[in-house]
Amino acid sequence: MRDISFTLNGGKVKVITDPSSRLLDILREQLGLTAVKEGCGEGECGACSVLKNGKLVNSCLVPMGSVQDTEISTLEGIRDTDEGKCIIDSFAESGAVQCGFCTPGMVMAAAALLREIPKPDEMQIRKALSGNLCRCTGYNMIINGIQLAAKRGDGIW
Amino acid sequence: MVKSFMPRTLTEAVRIRKETGAVPIAGGTDLMVRYRSIAGTLPAFPWPVMFISTIDELKGVSLEQDTVVIKAGTELSVVSESPLIHQVLRDAVCQMAAPSLRNMGTLAGNICNASPAGDAVCVLYALNAEVELATEKSMRRMPLSDFITGPGVTELRSNELMTAIRIPELKSAVSFYKKVGTRKANALSKLSCTGLLYTKHNKIVDMRLALGAVAPVVVRSVELEKSVYGMSRTEFSTYENELFQLYEKLIVPIDDQRSTAEYRKSTTCSLIKEFFRIVKEELS
Numbered sequence: 001m002r003d004i005s006f007t008l009n010g011g012k013v014k015v016i017t018d019p020s021s022r023l024l025d026i027l028r029e030q031l032g033l034t035a036v037k038e039g040c041g042e043g044e045c046g047a048c049s050v051l052k053n054g055k056l057v058n059s060c061l062v063p064m065g066s067v068q069d070t071e072i073s074t075l076e077g078i079r080d081t082d083e084g085k086c087i088i089d090s091f092a093e094s095g096a097v098q099c100g101f102c103t104p105g106m107v108m109a110a111a112a113l114l115r116e117i118p119k120p121d122e123m124q125i126r127k128a129l130s131g132n133l134c135r136c137t138g139y140n141m142i143i144n145g146i147q148l149a150a151k152r153g154d155g156i157w
Numbered sequence: 158m159v160k161s162f163m164p165r166t167l168t169e170a171v172r173i174r175k176e177t178g179a180v181p182i183a184g185g186t187d188l189m190v191r192y193r194s195i196a197g198t199l200p201a202f203p204w205p206v207m208f209i210s211t212i213d214e215l216k217g218v219s220l221e222q223d224t225v226v227i228k229a230g231t232e233l234s235v236v237s238e239s240p241l242i243h244q245v246l247r248d249a250v251c252q253m254a255a256p257s258l259r260n261m262g263t264l265a266g267n268i269c270n271a272s273p274a275g276d277a278v279c280v281l282y283a284l285n286a287e288v289e290l291a292t293e294k295s296m297r298r299m300p301l302s303d304f305i306t307g308p309g310v311t312e313l314r315s316n317e318l319m320t321a322i323r324i325p326e327l328k329s330a331v332s333f334y335k336k337v338g339t340r341k342a343n344a345l346s347k348l349s350c351t352g353l354l355y356t357k358h359n360k361i362v363d364m365r366l367a368l369g370a371v372a373p374v375v376v377r378s379v380e381l382e383k384s385v386y387g388m389s390r391t392e393f394s395t396y397e398n399e400l401f402q403l404y405e406k407l408i409v410p411i412d413d414q415r416s417t418a419e420y421r422k423s424t425t426c427s428l429i430k431e432f433f434r435i436v437k438e439e440l441s
Contacts (some may be wrong), residue, residue, distance in 0.1 A: 063185055
């Protein structure tokens with residue numbers, strides 16, 4: 001067991017855990033952040049997507065030993081910001097959410113994309129979402145949601 | 158439960174490696190999957206592990222004279238965006254996995270995993286890449302093609318850590334890379350093919366062909382490549398069929414969950430023919 005300190009959604013946190021434990025489990029079980037979901041548990045589905053130092057990662061594959069001194073942000077950290085609200089409202093209006101299980105990961109992937117490319121074209125959006133699976137929507141409505149967010153969120157990314 | 162370590166410097170990492178034999182984990186995109194357990198429990202690593210993604214000394218891309226040096230901990234997404242790196246490698250890396258996995262995985266991990274289907278490995282063979290291996294007291298380099306000796310087997314010693322991948326200058330007018338997988342993203346290769354060609358005055362100066370996932374290790378024959386050096390279009394056209402048959406003999410794939418031996422063989426043969434067509438086009 002080790003002390004592992006990192007920044008979580010803007011605040012400093014310290015957890016005591018085995019460095020092999022998964023960031024996903026620590027977020028959900030120790031820190032109570034349940035927006036992050038476990039789907040496949042092997043990096044294929046993106047339901048557990050979070051940002052690590054601003055980059056999209058699959059938290060099911062991130063060992064806590066790799067989290068020391070990094071900045072992690074989850075849906076809970078962006079949902080009340082202008083960026084988060086813009087994406088979430090645009091998703092809702094576009095019908096981008098059905099069962100909702102993939103949605104937290106999709107929103108994180110969308111946020112990572114829009115911070116890098118504020119006006120993405122459709123192919124850039126599809127590539128950015130290529131590691132996030134959705135079995136309800138057929139993806140088109142999620143893409144519409146991101147296009148709407150890009151249009152409305154001009155200047156906030 | 159196995160021991161796990163969090164070295165913060167390269168010196169510390171090679172010392173831990175020597176003392177405990179801990180297996181280095183950078184991105185974790187292979188090992189965290191292979192040894193995963195039930196949700197909420199620790200991965201069942203069979204050996205001690207050390208997490209090296211927070212070691213800054215192991216990150217970055219630089220140019221040393223004409224050699225591109227990619228530090229072992231550099232994430233694939235950084236490789237794909239670095240203007241110093243050969244375009245064919247950047248393009249291949251962009252086709253690996255998905256954005257989130259490219260933000261985690263490394264070339265060194267793809268190499269040390271030593272899968273014959275490793276996407277970047279096929280391209281790195283064609284690029285004559287070398288690997289740099291460090292112990293506490295020494296450093297050695299060896300060609301990637303000598304480093305990987307079989308599926309999942311490498312020359313990495315139990316006290317060594319891969320510190321960099323070195324790619325010599327490439328004078329290549331044309332590059333050809335094709336990955337065949339089930340879908341565009343998140344698919345492991347059924348097979349892959351990398352071709353490089355450098356011509357001068359309508360003659361072949363350098364030609365390289367590397368084939369992934371069709372034998373226990375990536376297939377590349379320097380002997381066959383050298384046999385075309387200096388050839389004109391007419392000479393290459395006359396020799397093409399014989400050369401194709403020689404390559405065909407090297408393609409000995411297996412059936413597995415991703416594809417069949419028959420599909421791998423026939424598709425790889427088609428890609429070789431396509432590369433030869435490009436070679437002829439380039440020579441005219």
